[in-house]
Amino acid sequence: MNSLSRRNFLKVAGAGSVSLVLAACATATPAAAPSSQEGAAASETVQKLVVASFYAVDQTSGWAGLVDAFEQENPGIQVETQVTPSTEYLPKILTQIAADTPPDVLGVENTPFIQFVRKNVLLDLTPKLEADQAFKATDFFPKLIGRYTIDNKVYGIPYDVQPICCLFYNKGEFDEAGLTYPTNEWRWDDLLTAAQALTKTEGNRTSQYGFFLGETAADRNLFVYSNGGQVADSVESPTKATFNDPKTVEGMQYWADLVHKHKVAPSPAFFQQGGMNGSDLFATGRLAMFVGGYWEFVFAPDKFSQVPFGMQIAPVGPEGIRGYATGGTAYCASQTTKHQDTAWEFIKYFMGMPGWEAAFAAANKGIIYPPAYIPAYNSELYLAQPNPPVENLNINGDAAEFAWFTPHHEKWVELRDTVIIPQTELIGNGEKTVEEALAEMQSAVERAFAES
Amino acid sequence: MLRTNRQHLLVGLAFIAPNFIAFLIFVAGPVVAGLLLSFTEWDLLSTPRWVGINNYVTLLTRDNLFWTSLWNTVYYVLLTVPAGIIVSLGLAVIMNQGLFGTRVYRTVFFIPVVASTIAVALAWKWFYNGEFGVLNWITSWFGIPPQNWLTDSTWAMPSVALTVIWKTMGYNMVIFLAGLQDVPQSLHEAAEIDGANSWQRFWSVTLPLLRPHLFFVLVISLIGAFQAFDMVYVMTNGGPGNATRVYNYYIWENAFQFFKMGYASAMAYILFLLIFVVTLVQVRYLGRRAYSELG
Numbered sequence: 001m002n003s004l005s006r007r008n009f010l011k012v013a014g015a016g017s018v019s020l021v022l023a024a025c026a027t028a029t030p031a032a033a034p035s036s037q038e039g040a041a042a043s044e045t046v047q048k049l050v051v052a053s054f055y056a057v058d059q060t061s062g063w064a065g066l067v068d069a070f071e072q073e074n075p076g077i078q079v080e081t082q083v084t085p086s087t088e089y090l091p092k093i094l095t096q097i098a099a100d101t102p103p104d105v106l107g108v109e110n111t112p113f114i115q116f117v118r119k120n121v122l123l124d125l126t127p128k129l130e131a132d133q134a135f136k137a138t139d140f141f142p143k144l145i146g147r148y149t150i151d152n153k154v155y156g157i158p159y160d161v162q163p164i165c166c167l168f169y170n171k172g173e174f175d176e177a178g179l180t181y182p183t184n185e186w187r188w189d190d191l192l193t194a195a196q197a198l199t200k201t202e203g204n205r206t207s208q209y210g211f212f213l214g215e216t217a218a219d220r221n222l223f224v225y226s227n228g229g230q231v232a233d234s235v236e237s238p239t240k241a242t243f244n245d246p247k248t249v250e251g252m253q254y255w256a257d258l259v260h261k262h263k264v265a266p267s268p269a270f271f272q273q274g275g276m277n278g279s280d281l282f283a284t285g286r287l288a289m290f291v292g293g294y295w296e297f298v299f300a301p302d303k304f305s306q307v308p309f310g311m312q313i314a315p316v317g318p319e320g321i322r323g324y325a326t327g328g329t330a331y332c333a334s335q336t337t338k339h340q341d342t343a344w345e346f347i348k349y350f351m352g353m354p355g356w357e358a359a360f361a362a363a364n365k366g367i368i369y370p371p372a373y374i375p376a377y378n379s380e381l382y383l384a385q386p387n388p389p390v391e392n393l394n395i396n397g398d399a400a401e402f403a404w405f406t407p408h409h410e411k412w413v414e415l416r417d418t419v420i421i422p423q424t425e426l427i428g429n430g431e432k433t434v435e436e437a438l439a440e441m442q443s444a445v446e447r448a449f450a451e452s
Numbered sequence: 453m454l455r456t457n458r459q460h461l462l463v464g465l466a467f468i469a470p471n472f473i474a475f476l477i478f479v480a481g482p483v484v485a486g487l488l489l490s491f492t493e494w495d496l497l498s499t500p501r502w503v504g505i506n507n508y509v510t511l512l513t514r515d516n517l518f519w520t521s522l523w524n525t526v527y528y529v530l531l532t533v534p535a536g537i538i539v540s541l542g543l544a545v546i547m548n549q550g551l552f553g554t555r556v557y558r559t560v561f562f563i564p565v566v567a568s569t570i571a572v573a574l575a576w577k578w579f580y581n582g583e584f585g586v587l588n589w590i591t592s593w594f595g596i597p598p599q600n601w602l603t604d605s606t607w608a609m610p611s612v613a614l615t616v617i618w619k620t621m622g623y624n625m626v627i628f629l630a631g632l633q634d635v636p637q638s639l640h641e642a643a644e645i646d647g648a649n650s651w652q653r654f655w656s657v658t659l660p661l662l663r664p665h666l667f668f669v670l671v672i673s674l675i676g677a678f679q680a681f682d683m684v685y686v687m688t689n690g691g692p693g694n695a696t697r698v699y700n701y702y703i704w705e706n707a708f709q710f711f712k713m714g715y716a717s718a719m720a721y722i723l724f725l726l727i728f729v730v731t732l733v734q735v736r737y738l739g740r741r742a743y744s745e746l747g
Contacts, residue, residue, distance in 0.1 A: 091708035094496040098713075115711050119497035205583075269582065269603030269692065414710040418517055418694070425692040429603050432693075 045076070049342050052082045052096075052103035054089040054329075065362025070349050077342055097121060102334040104343045105350075108156060110147050110328045111416070114408050122155040123333040128344045129154055135348045141400040144372045147408075148330040156330025157351040158372035162293045163324035164215050164222065165399035167191075167315070168279075171308040173198055173208075173288040182289075184395075186315035188223070188254060191289070195264035198288035207286065210264035212278045214292030215325060217424045218243060218252055218441060219406045219416060222291055225323030226316055227251035231407065231420075232445070238407035241445035243438045251317075253434045256427050268428045279303050293327075294370055294396050301367055313395040326403040328372075356381055370396040411448045419444040490717035500714060507718035517694065517702060518719070524609065525699040529677040531613035532620075537669055540621040541662075544628030545654070558629075562622035569619070573686035576615045577602065605695040608688055612696055616683050620676075624669045631665035632658065667738055671731060678727050699723055 055063060067079045082103060084092045090112060096102050108116050116122050129137050137145055137154060141161050148156035167182055174181055177197045182190070195210030213222055219231045229248035232238035242248060258265040266281070279296045281287040283303035291314045297304055316322045331351060333343040349355050356376035359368050366385050370393070371377045383393050406412055423440050426432040432440075490507060494500035511518045547558050564572060579586050580601035588598040601611040635658055643653045659666075681700040684690060690697035690705075699719070707716035 094708060094711070098496040112711075115495065115497065119495060121497050267603075269600055410711075414705075414712075417705060417709060418697075422691060422693045422697075425603070426605070429600060429605075429692050431605055 046078050047076060047339060047342060048078045048080055049105065049339055049346055050080045050082060050103040051346065052084070052089075052093060052106040054084055054086040054107060063359060063362070066350065066355055066358040069354065069358040070346065073349075073354075074342075074345065077346075079346070097334075100336075102336060104337040104339050105331060105333055105346055107159070107329045107331050110326075110330070111406050112413050113148060113156065113330065114150070114412075115410055116332070117150045117155050118410060121335055123335045123337065123340065123343070124153045124155060125157065125333065125344070125347075126153045132348070135352050139374050140372050141374065141377075141397065143400055143403050143405075144328060147328065147405050148332075156332040157347055158328055158330050159351060160295075160328065160369040161372045161377065161396050161400050162295055162328065162370055163326040163396065163399040163403040164220065164291065164293050165314050165324040165395055165403075166294050166296070167289060167291050167312045168282060168296070168304070169289040169310050169312065170282065170285070170287075171310050173285075181310055182312040182315070184313045184392075186312070187320070188226070188315055188318055191315045192258070192262065192264070195258065195289065196262060199264045206263065206266070209266050209281070209287045210289060211258060212265050212281065212287055212290040213255060213258075214278045214290060214296065216255065216268050216428060217416065217421045218248070218438065219412075219420055220325040220327075221252060221255055221424075222314055222324065223255045223317075224248050224251035225325055225402075225404050226314075226321055227254070228317065228319065228321045228323070230404075231441075232409075235405055235407050238409050239449060241442050241449060243442040243445065249434060249438055252427065252438060256434050259428065260430055267430070268425070282309070283307060297390065298367055298369055311390055311392050311395070313392065313399060322399075322402040324399045324403050326400075326405055328405070352376070353379075409449070409452075411452060415441075415445055415448055486717045486720055489714050490721050492714040492717075493712075494714040495711040496713050497711065503714070507715045508722070510715070511718060511722065517697065520694050521697050521699045521702040524695070524697055525678060525680065527609055528613060528680050528698055529674065531610060532616050532677050532680075533670070533673045535613070536617045536620060536624065536673055537666070539617060540624035540669070541628050541666075543621060543625045544632055545658075547625065547629055548632040558625075561625055564619045565622040567619070569682045570686055572615065572619050573683055576611075576618075577687060580611055602688055603692045605692055608692060608695045612683055612687055615687065616677075616680070619683075620673075624673070627665055627669055628662065631662045635661050663741070664743060667734070667743075670738070671734055674730060674734070675727055678723065678730075 051067075053063075063081070067081055071077060071079055082092075089107075090109075093103070093106060093108075102121070108122070129135070137149075140158055144158035144161060145154065148154060148158060167186075169182055171181065174194075179194055179197055182194070191211065198208065198210035199206065200208040215221065218224060224231070224247075227247050227250055229245055229251045230242050231248065232242055233240040255265075259267050266287075277296075278287065278290040278292055279300055280303070282290055283300070283306045285307060297311075314324065331347050333340065333347065337343050351373055353373070353376055356368070356371050356373065356379075360366060360381045368382060368385070370382055374397075376382060377397050385393065406416065409415075419441055423432065423437040427434055427437045489500060491502060491504055492500035493503045493506070543561060547554055547561075582588065582598060582600035582603065585601070587601060592598065599607055601607045639657050639661075640653055643657050648656065679700050680698045681704065684696050684698050684701050685704075688696040690701050700723070703716045703719045703723070706712040706719065
């Protein structure tokens with residue numbers, strides 16, 4: 001019988017599958033016009049620009065109108081927005097890059113950002129910025145664009161200015177307790193006094209909490225930074241961990257005391273369990289004050305409007321130090337994009353005035369993120385957000401000067417997820433003391449710094 | 453004759469080709485690639501760099517979290533597999549009594565199996581909630597003080613395990629039911645005549661005849677439990693502290709959050725070996741008995 005031997009069959013099948021893989025790769029390479037004659041080619045053929053983001057293209061972000069506006073002004077360019085929820089975003093981007101099919105424009109969060117730069121994934125935008133008269137690096141909050149400038153080269157344009165500096169408070173509760181509203185001069189102890197007056201208990205159950213801090217991890221904790229504490233000797237080029245710095249310890253202790261000693265704040269565990277967040281509790285009248293980023297409001301204006309709320313800048317430390325943790329995202333162009341110029345045009349549009357105008361027009365009730373682009377931030381678009389009126393919108397920009405990013409270190413994401421957040425959780429649920437947890441963070445970060 | 457045989461062969465090959473090719477590309481390919489990658493340092497952003505057995509050495513000698521996550525996984529396996537088998541077997545036995553409403557219950561117990569993991573996880577998160585969860589209300593009847601089931605290092609893993617058992621018991625129940633229905637009635641009758649009570653009949657007649665099913669469920673459950681990921685991902689994110697950081701979750705973090713795909717591949721291969729050995733032991737020592745003693 002003339003049958004195929006197993007080995008031969010495998011060979012044939014293997015070859016078949018290889019050619020299939022090759023075919024798949026071939027189709028994955030964009031069959032678009034060469035980049036050198038982009039302008040000329042664009043008018044004739046449709047050029048596809050892939051933009052990756054974890055902001056939904058919807059009413060909340062205001063991006064719904066933005067892409068349309070850009071396409072209308074730039075005939076011949078078709079924008080494909082790939083929106084992935086933030087938890088799945090990094091895996092997807094990394095997979096695309098590994099497969100040599102990165103998006104042309106991509107949003108990169110500030111903490112993993114350094115990895116993308118060090119591995120030459122992002123396009124150096126400096127020449128384009130310098131060549132542009134209308135769209136300048138100096139138009140952005142310096143700390144923000146500074147975060148995305150590595151060795152004097154700009155690799156990303158910041159999108160929003162949202163330090164974790166917003167103290168949301170329930171005016172009704174303040175009135176009822178006969179307290180004066182928070183001011184921008186508030187210090188920690190003013191916060192504590194108010195929180196104590198606003199905490200209500202029924203039996204041994206807390207029916208209303210006075211205060212809640214949205215971001216508690218030691219590298220994002222309000223009380224660390226406003227105490228003049230730090231988690232490393234330098235944000236730009238950290239070499240030494242400073243979790244055991246007395247200022248840092250004191251700040252974390254103050255937070256832990258709010259939860260465990262004064263019992264004015266729910267433990268973060270409370271929320272993790274129920275899939276709730278600060279704004280849920282705030283909206284249902286079970287929380288009088290909470291500190292978070294402005295996005296809390298942008299995500300859920302309807303929730304906030306269930307209570308008479310005010311907004312004020314979060315308090316300074318006992319020595320009058322202002323300090324706020326911040327996150328943030330920059331938009332970048334892939335180094336290998338075939339459409340460098342189009343990508344740049346798009347970033348400019350997006351992060352610049354036209355983009356913010358379009359976002360504002362499309363946004364839910366006119367509420368948008370505070371733009372990192374100062375001209376847009378200072379314009380009516382942001383500062384005169386119509387409905388519902390929010391007080392002290394200027395605090396987001398004001399706080400930018402006092403904003404602290406996490407240390408720029410290639411291992412920070414890993415340290416954050418495996419040490420800093422877990423150890424902070426153990427402070428939050430009372431299983432570890434502040435000293436124990438911070439000592440753990442200190443030694444883990446020291447070890448990681450020593451290795452690299 | 454020769455022609456027909458060849459034709460038959462070709463037709464046969466053509467039929468299995470789609471599946472086989474897909475297997476090569478989506479299973480065999482990645483398996484081989486993963487092995488090679490486990491000897492590299494790869495951040496997914498740049499070209500992999502060959503580092504020999506470095507990843508394995510680091511894992512075994514310098515990564516505390518590797519051991520933590522491995523232990524967490526073993527703990528999870530011990531919590532979910534035996535209890536899961538006992539519960540689903542018990543359910544199957546009850547369902548096999550032919551009581552009134554059995555069909556409805558059978559369906560009800562199977563619903564969690566097909567329900568979305570996310571939905572199940574979220575519902576159970578509310579159930580476990582320390583402040584207003586139903587579980588604390590129930591335990592308070594017995595004088596047990598309220599617990600933070602998911603955010604206490606002691607309780608987090610058992611709580612996740614309970615949810616998993618609840619979600620998967622319907623599947624195993626169906627397998628056991630099928631087995632139970634194959635047990636010849638005559639054997640039971642014979643045992644009864646010999647004076648065996650119902651427990652003795654279950655222990656000496658039913659259970660031995662269920663061995664193939666028990667074996668199957670054990671093997672599948674163990675493999676599944678070693679690969680635990682989704683419930684932890686949704687319910688606890690590995691917390692509090694590192695109490696529920698199971699092995700597969702740590703693989704995923706290394707691969708897609710920490711830019712360490714090579715390292716994650718090495719971890720995956722260690723897990724593969726572990727599952728392979730555990731399964732081999734089962735096949736060797738339990739599998740033969742499971743089948744050989746069948747009449």
